[in-house]
Amino acid sequence: xxxxxxxxxxxxxxxxxxxxxxxxxxxxxxxxxxxxxxxxxxxxxxxxxxxxxxxxxxxxxxxxxxxxxxxxxxxxxxxxxxxxxxxxxxxxxxxxxxxxxxxxxxxxxxxxxxxxxxxxxxxxxxxxxxxxxxxxxxxxxxxxxxxxxxxxxxxxxxxxxxxxxxxxxxxxxxxxxxxxxxxxxxxxxxxxxxxxxxxxxxxxxxxxxxxxxxxxxxxxxxxxxxxxxxxxxxxxxxxxxxxxxxxxxx
Amino acid sequence: xxxxxxxxxxxxxxxxxxxxxxxxxxxxxxxxxxxxxxxxxxxxxxxxxxxxxxxxxxxxxxxxxxxxxxxxxxxxxxxxxxxxxxxxxxxxxxxxxxxxxxxxxxxxxxxxxxxxxxxxxxxxxxxxxxxxxxx
Numbered sequence: 001x002x003x004x005x006x007x008x009x010x011x012x013x014x015x016x017x018x019x020x021x022x023x024x025x026x027x028x029x030x031x032x033x034x035x036x037x038x039x040x041x042x043x044x045x046x047x048x049x050x051x052x053x054x055x056x057x058x059x060x061x062x063x064x065x066x067x068x069x070x071x072x073x074x075x076x077x078x079x080x081x082x083x084x085x086x087x088x089x090x091x092x093x094x095x096x097x098x099x100x101x102x103x104x105x106x107x108x109x110x111x112x113x114x115x116x117x118x119x120x121x122x123x124x125x126x127x128x129x130x131x132x133x134x135x136x137x138x139x140x141x142x143x144x145x146x147x148x149x150x151x152x153x154x155x156x157x158x159x160x161x162x163x164x165x166x167x168x169x170x171x172x173x174x175x176x177x178x179x180x181x182x183x184x185x186x187x188x189x190x191x192x193x194x195x196x197x198x199x200x201x202x203x204x205x206x207x208x209x210x211x212x213x214x215x216x217x218x219x220x221x222x223x224x225x226x227x228x229x230x231x232x233x234x235x236x237x238x239x240x241x242x243x244x245x246x247x248x249x250x
Numbered sequence: 251x252x253x254x255x256x257x258x259x260x261x262x263x264x265x266x267x268x269x270x271x272x273x274x275x276x277x278x279x280x281x282x283x284x285x286x287x288x289x290x291x292x293x294x295x296x297x298x299x300x301x302x303x304x305x306x307x308x309x310x311x312x313x314x315x316x317x318x319x320x321x322x323x324x325x326x327x328x329x330x331x332x333x334x335x336x337x338x339x340x341x342x343x344x345x346x347x348x349x350x351x352x353x354x355x356x357x358x359x360x361x362x363x364x365x366x367x368x369x370x371x372x373x374x375x376x377x378x379x380x381x382x383x384x385x
Contacts, residue, residue: 017297031274
């Protein structure tokens, strides 16, 4: 009687191997990470792997193109509103109010005198690494100081800040309204030049904290005329609504 | 002869495309990825034993199914108890794939070299024999 578990060996191997290769091929292509299942496979990948795979997701060029289109359309919108308002006294008053609100909220292009703050990473290797680089809270401190000292419009690297703007740190980069900001960071503000200048330069102020570390990190210039584009992000409200009583006619 | 498995692998990869079975979603896809490594390891092992002339289809088929189940199960179990056990599976299987492939390479090399030596010996024997045949 032959033992069924006896290993005979030396059988033809090509066809068994080929058949399982077929199965393996099906498995590989089912486990492949493609466009359709990238999202759901995310959570199961390591953090840095997820980052590497997601990098292709946002098309930076397309984003830039679309946001410049948005600001162009907003300018056009302003022009059209002005044209419509030319007809009667009432509509002119309405339009003035509208333009005032839009200017205040950053939806129009705007110009005026002000300052430019330029922040760069320090090249001084004697400093701690944490002190050498520009952080999100440096931007926040400066922006806060500028608003507090009467800035009427602020732009960071060409991106207009509005009431809902955010400045935060995402991994190694700073994001302003989900747009990546890299050094050198140019913070431009429109307002009274000397007020803005003084607000950053007072003893113990923002400028001094940089100068203590490395004076090359912080540069401030007076500018005769800034020209800012309109805010180019989304202004859509998803949850908030105007309460009905506010819309009632008196 | 080694082309048959490679051809089969390519056909296998293409089958889901034509049947429109999309790639698997979520965690199942991740477990299947580990199982793929196990499958690859078994296939490499099969080729190796084939070249060593010790191939046994029962061992091969059962190894394929078992290794896949173990890799899949280990990855699943690791997630249940919060340890990345699939890394262990990936490490061990990766190492085995490497060693199997290096043995396959060595087998093919020795076979090729011994073939060449045999041919050279034959040629030498012929050239030595010829003068004796025609004095």
